[in-house]
Amino acid sequence: MTDTGKTPSSGQYAFPRTQGTDVIVIGAGLAGLLAAAKAVRAGAKVRLIAQGWGQQIVTPGWISVCDRADDDVIAEVRGFAALHPDHPYALAGDDAVVRGLASFCRLAEEIGEPYEQRTKDGHNLRLITMLGAIQTPLAAPQGIAHGDLTGFSESLLLVGFNGWRDFYPEMAAGNLQQQGINARAIRVDLPAGARGWDLYPAELALLLDQVDARNMIIHQIKPHLSGVDKIGFPAVLGMDQHLEALSHLSEQLGRPCFEIPTLPPSLSGTRLSQKLRGWLLRRRARVQIGHPVLRGIMQERRCVGVEVGALGHNNIFHADHVILATGGLYNGGIQSDETGRLWEPVFNLPVMAPPGEGRSGWYEDRLLHEQGHPIHRLVGLRVDSCMRPLDASGAPMLENVYAVGHLLAGFNPLTDGCAEGIALATAYKAIATALGLKKI
Ligand SMILES: Cc1cc2nc3c(=O)[nH]c(=O)nc-3n(C[C@H](O)[C@H](O)[C@H](O)COP(=O)(O)OP(=O)(O)OC[C@H]3O[C@@H](n4cnc5c(N)ncnc54)[C@H](O)[C@@H]3O)c2cc1C
Known part of the structure; x- marks a missing residue:
């Protein structure tokens, strides 16, 4: 058995392998939570492990799928994906965009945190921010959507x-x-x-x-x-x-009364996270928040388990499939240092980086550049249409590891207004592929 990440720590305890299909989801952002819930619904035994909660606990709580769309949002996504074959929407496919969002909204309804959208025409909502600006996500928690x-x-x-x-x-x-x-x-x-x-x-x-x-x-x-x-x-x-x-x-x-998102933390994201944790636990999924995954344990091109940091001794958990939903630079999924090195810490997967020596290519000259900075828009993991990470030659590196959400390359999370849609679409696609679900 070989490993890609760090050297094994002493005093590990390997939990016995459980029967049936096992999915480990790493990360408790929108992508990780939807992946875990979808896998549970499909009958898989699921363990969700995360260092902390994802970005939903500080965001406004709404779901941006394509903020700039003036008309039918999904039609706009389809057109955009056709022109940008490396964009996560193009890789996941528009079916995954639609089903990922629908799956999330069904789940939110079931846990008592309903989301609403303009089902009549499929257009974006026009919602007020705390500064009095207007933002245009596709779906929002009911209280916010009423605005x-x-x-x-x-x-x-x-x-x-x-x-x-x-x-x-x-x-x-x-x-x-x-x-x-x-x-x-x-x-x-x-x-x-x-x-x-x-x-x-x-x-x-x-x-x-x-x-x-x-x-x-x-x-x-x-x-x-x-x-x-x-x-x-x-x-x-x-x-x-x-x-x-x-x-x-x-x-x-x-x-009619409605809500306007405040400064972080986000209460809608907090409620969503807590209730989803309850939903998963009631369905016998394991949920470990507060634990870092330190490395993947590899057998040739398959990941057979992960080592998880814990007080006392680290633990090893085995799984058939691993969903890597670790959120990119903002949340620990990609790490960096003062030399400009960028790396993915769990599987040591190749990371797309801005061109240039060290950090010289990370930033534009102007702080408020219209395109954002290269460090935000050019960094991430490349994946295939099954969400499997690619090596430098463009071939899938691992057979049973799927990367999803903010971790991915190919989109600009600051200007594209689609990061949440990507989290849901790619999580949906990864689970459908991993578990061989027909509905995709
Ligand atoms: C303030 C704010 C406002 C935003 N507004 C918008 C918006 O209006 N529209 C839009 O499209 N997007 C917006 N975004 C971005 C969007 O919310 C995120 O891209 C999306 O939620 C990311 O989801 P994710 O699940 O991929 O990752 P994340 O939510 O980042 O979750 C990553 C998870 O991985 C865990 N993790 C990382 N490394 C490890 C490890 N080694 N072991 C275990 N766990 C690990 C983290 O603890 C976390 O649980 C906003 C973001 C912020 C912060």
Whole structure:
């Protein structure tokens, strides 16, 4: 038995091999979570191992599939993929884009965190950011999706909290007005018992799980409702009782209420992560958050297991298939140092890098370059249409390892507005291929 990564640590304990198809998913971002859930649904025994939660716990929570599409998003993806054969969408195929998103939305509904999209015409939503800009993802958590401004020409009220640092309704309303949207702002007092300025969003959300706290806010907003058609709040409307909080506020205020993403952390991403963990555990998947995978254990071109770091002694887990969903440079999936070296730490897979010596080719001259910087847009793993990582000659390196999500080369995560769609499409494709599922 040989290995690619680091040298074995002392005191490992190899868990006995379990019966049946085993899938190890490395990473608990959108890609890893969807891959794990899809494998569980297909009847596989699954172990998800992650150093920490993925980027969803700091993002706005929505799903960007192709933000720049003005019309039908999937038609735009299809056209774009036809022109860019190395883009992850082209490799995964448009079927995987559609099914990956549908699979995610079904799962989100099942765990009680429903996502919504404009099913009527397949266009992007038009959603408000905390700065009062408009972003155009395809799907969003229900509370955020209710803020869709498509065809909205009426009047918005944005509500913030006195003395709270994470949302500035006047700024958001001012910027919306400059875009011709009729918006004004008010602030209300925080619910009784809340710490002021540095109250964490999760603490505020837990307070707003309580009917009394919501009533206190409703009472303060009611005098300001004249001429208001829709009411936006920072995305802290409840943690465990989120949907109840949303409908309670909408009913009592007599207008649709919606959420605007705040500064990180993201509560919708936190709720999604926790509930997906529960869903996986109830289906007897193993979920280890807080553990790094140190290396793949190889037998020729097959990965037969992984070594996982833990206090005391490292553990070895065996599997038939491994999904590498480690998130690229932002989350440890690709690492770098001051010499400009870039490497993939688990399997030592080849990493596409910007041209030039050391770090000389990493950055453009201007900070806000329209294309972003080469270090963001040119770094990643190349894969084939089965999501298997390729070697320098373009041949698949390993038979049963699949790389997915932000880890991949071939797209610009900062400007393409499709990173979340890629996470879902490639995770879907990898599991469908690994498990030989017909529906792809
Ligand atoms: C603030 C912010 C806003 C964003 N907004 C948008 C947007 O509007 N539109 C858009 O398209 N994209 C956006 N993105 C990017 C997008 O959210 C991500 O590309 C996508 O969520 C990545 O998902 P992923 O599952 O591939 O990776 P990640 O979410 O990065 O997950 C990687 C996982 O791998 C784990 N991991 C890494 N190495 C190891 C290891 N050795 N062992 C075990 N675990 C490991 C990590 O702990 C983590 O769980 C945003 C990102 C951020 C941070």
